[in-house]
Amino acid sequence: MSKSSDGGIDLTRPKIIGAPVQRLEDPRLLTGHGKFTDDVKLRGTLHVALRRSDHAHARIGTIDTAEAEEMPGVVGVFTAELLDALTRPVFATSKMKDYHATPVRALAGGKVRFAGEPVVAVVAQSRYLAEDALAGIEIDYTPLEPVVDPEEAAADNAVKLHDHLPGNVLVARRFGVGDVEQAMGDAPIKVGGRFRFHRKTPTALEARSYLADYDQGTRALTLYASTQVPGIVRDALVEVLDMPGSKLRVIAGDVGGGFGGKASLNPEEILVCALSRHLGRPVKWTADRVEDLISTSQSFDEIVDAELAVDQDGTFLALKADILGDVGAFSIYPWTAALEPMQVAGFLPGPYRVPNFSANVRAVATNKAPMGPYRGVGRPISAFVLERLVDMAAKKLAMDPKEIRLRNFVKEEEFPHRTGSGIVWDRSGFTECLERAADAINYPALRKRQAEARADGRWLGIGIASYAELTGIGSRLSAAPGMPINTGTESATISVDSSGAVTAHFGIASHGQGLETTLAQIVAEEMGVRLEDVEIVQGDTSAVAHSTGTYASRSAVIAGGAGTLTARTLRGKIIEAASHLLDVDMADIDFADSLISARGTNKTMSLRELARAVYSQMGSLPGDIRAKVDLQASEFYDPHFGTTTSATHLAAVEIDPETYEVSIEKFVVVEDCGRVINPMIVDGQVHGGVAQGIGAALFEEVVHDVTGQNISATLVDYVIPSAAEVPSMEVHHLDVEAPSTLGGYRGMGEGGTIGAPAAIANALNDALSHLGVEIMELPMTPERLFQVISAAQDGEAESS
Amino acid sequence: MKPPPFAYVTAESIEHAVAELARSDGEGKLVAGGQSLMPMLNFRLLEPSVLIDIGKIPDLTGISETGDGLSIGALTRHVDLETSHLIAQRFPVLTEAVKHVAHIAIRNRGTFGGSLCHADPAAELPMMAVLLDARICVSGQGGNRQIPADKFFLGALTTDLEEEEIVTRIDLPYLPESTGWGFEEISRRSGDFALAAAAATVSLVDGKISEVRLAVTGVDDLPLRIRAAEDALRGSELDDAVFSSASQIVRDAVNPNSDVHASADYRRHLIGVLVGRVLRSARSRARGGA
């Protein structure tokens, strides 16, 4: 069923791409031999403990560190005064109009802007001693009025977080197509309301961790960092520390999850680097769980007022939205505060034809941890809002939710389709995903079972969510609006060394996705070597000249493309060398499974023999050929625009009518990620994404009290679903049409988190349909269900 | 998140532990499974001068039959309660309840005595102690004493224990023959502390309730027996109407707090539902159902 536009692959060879090969990194990780940043032990390392602000908003007066400095094992106690002298501030700039940048600094100076912001760093012989000394610091704060509510923060007369800015609105933008007001006015049916998605935090298993090692001899600095974006961090540190890139190396070893929380430049990364250079010793900081929960970038915090107008037959006429994103205290580097709220707007039209669309977007600063990318960036919110609106419209029209979607999807012949927000969808299985999901769950039978359960007083609900997203975004689009960083290209360098071993260098940074395996699959197949003969080097800025990292569902597409091109170039060189060495035509050289052979003869040669001939046996090749067949290649890949990935999630849930506990009975995902490199890894990514989506739908919420204190700063209070709360799920892959990306891959790492919240919200709503309530808020915790249901039942009692 | 400095002593015996506690002048802390104490140290909520490890004291272990009940050592791990045949036979409600305590790794270390002494207001085992009329055996400098469970818990994280006292055993008197039981808990996730939990035992004579006990947790500062509801149930026919009035009595009796997980109203609502459910399962078991 796959129409391949990609002619580069010899179909007679055994397929490595597409095979469910075991992850190459797993033996290391599962036997405890992974090496995470905190596992890196360097002699003489000093440890940092941070005194973080206990105020959400306050002016910093005098800081008395005298007692702490005298405490056992303490090497130094540092404040912004020193750090500002050691570093240059960095700003997330953007070409966007009406955008205001805020500085990223190692330590807060002058003011604190969220509870948890680092203010003082204690450096000591051990983390224990450093934490002991925190008690010896006195900070004289003058509290300022905390800015907690995003709507109040956006008001003209609000207390300002950043004195140099006109107000708290860091970005304001309006866009759209057609005449929404006119279309709305004329429309027979309108649905809408206020949707609220509450703040979440990525909660990677491995908390953030950084170790800086300044070598006084070479005057070079190595930062070991638990980061998704070593390249972005390195390039920022060049400016912050005023050092050449050749003296700065960022290594992301094994990284235990990121989900976007490790995709930005963080104050602590700057801090350990500056202190290591200042002290001439390795300096380490590792977040504990509380620090992770209060200071790692957070997200999914939006208020969306939205309205959808439809025709009597269910055809969408117009969509409008007013989006207010609560972006916390700072505009995060490099993505800016625009990242999430703008994506909410950008993806709001979804996979549907929406002729008239307008969105008004504002990003407003509040006294909370900064908002950064989180798996799905904005799209979980757009999918939630739009898919709820679609169900609301279906209900008003008494149409089946499946039918109204099928009616409005962009159709096969309409691709490429430009949405009202300017995004262009290339052909992807919008309709096919929904049809297949409905088949997989046996939708008609499920509806029947639902009717029977209802008759028994059981609250069973079915929810559909369809979405589309852009992945593998190339250089013509910006991963974040107006950002001066190119995230659209990746390069690869592959070499065969003098022992015949193959090493492929990439700029991306796997943090759990299994990219060491999927990239090895691509390189192995494209080159003609066995999987186990390929060594992947990634997560290290010294591997390639330019790189950014892994985020935005890009690495398989873009690094995969670079790997493909490079492997093909190198294969050509190997075949050319072999043709001379074996004395046959290039066309008669076979190269598969790491073995080179001359077709029709019994002449064979291993890569090791070839490498020896090329590198060591000087007479083996004529000089002009030798110069051409250096066993190394470097190519880069730019997909220019990227491609569309789509999916439908279908959930069946049951709500206990007395306790309002929710159980997810069935969960089906059908997704189109183009050519599947490794189905086992794709399944794993979907499972993990859906688990996080379930967290967003039912459990996870960063809660602040009215003073701006984060009151969900432990894993007791920030509730992530555990294995027991995540149902087994069914995942199907469609391969509708190969996109124009090299290899036919579409990005798929984030999708699970995009569809699940919306599908569950719709299922909950369906389960409660007899009460006439609408689910307008996520997460739908048991408490919120209790409130919604009690209000509806009280209403019923009153009216009856 | 590192603990403050502390000294460490391994107690050889009950007397040794008591002596060390006395020597520390109220600054020392016993450590059993460490599953509640160590997090509190790591959060620096406590800064004891010395940790007195009672984990190696042989007299604190074991589950044995006395004439009229079971005597359970304070060091008995949650997992040992969960898998004990004696307990499953005599107190199946306890077997069920302990499955709801935390996760396997924590149940492997956490102890019965530690859970009671920690006195978390949403914990299951303190509720079991009040439900089952446990007698908590304590040793101190002044000798030994037994504290009835409903006098042991005084409030959130607060017990009747003196600073230099140690809980040695928990004695559970047997229930009458043909006692049915029920246990229900609602928590955010499997293994979490209860938003609300209830447990009941019902003993029947001639189809009427001769003895009934009803306990709740998660809905007040301490685990509670709801005597008023028990009084209303005792002697009654086992009908749903009585059960609903018992639920209402419980809802009125408890004083839940609101936190990030649930409001007081929701907890109050839940406990009423759970009381109905545990009474119905206790009734059906007392009548010889499963």
Ligand SMILES: Cc1cc2nc3c(=O)[nH]c(=O)nc-3n(C[C@H](O)[C@H](O)[C@H](O)COP(=O)(O)OP(=O)(O)OC[C@H]3O[C@@H](n4cnc5c(N)ncnc54)[C@H](O)[C@@H]3O)c2cc1C
């Ligand atoms: C993630 C997590 C989830 C949990 N979930 C639950 C749950 O759902 N339900 C639940 O009930 N519990 C839960 N717990 C707590 C767990 O059950 C603890 O094991 C128990 O509360 C304490 O037992 P311990 O032996 O570990 O006590 P420790 O932590 O060693 O001690 C606790 C306190 O009791 C004192 N103490 C201990 N033994 C004695 C004794 N013999 N005499 C006098 N004082 C003593 C100590 O000095 C300390 O003050 C959870 C714990 C964790 C970490």
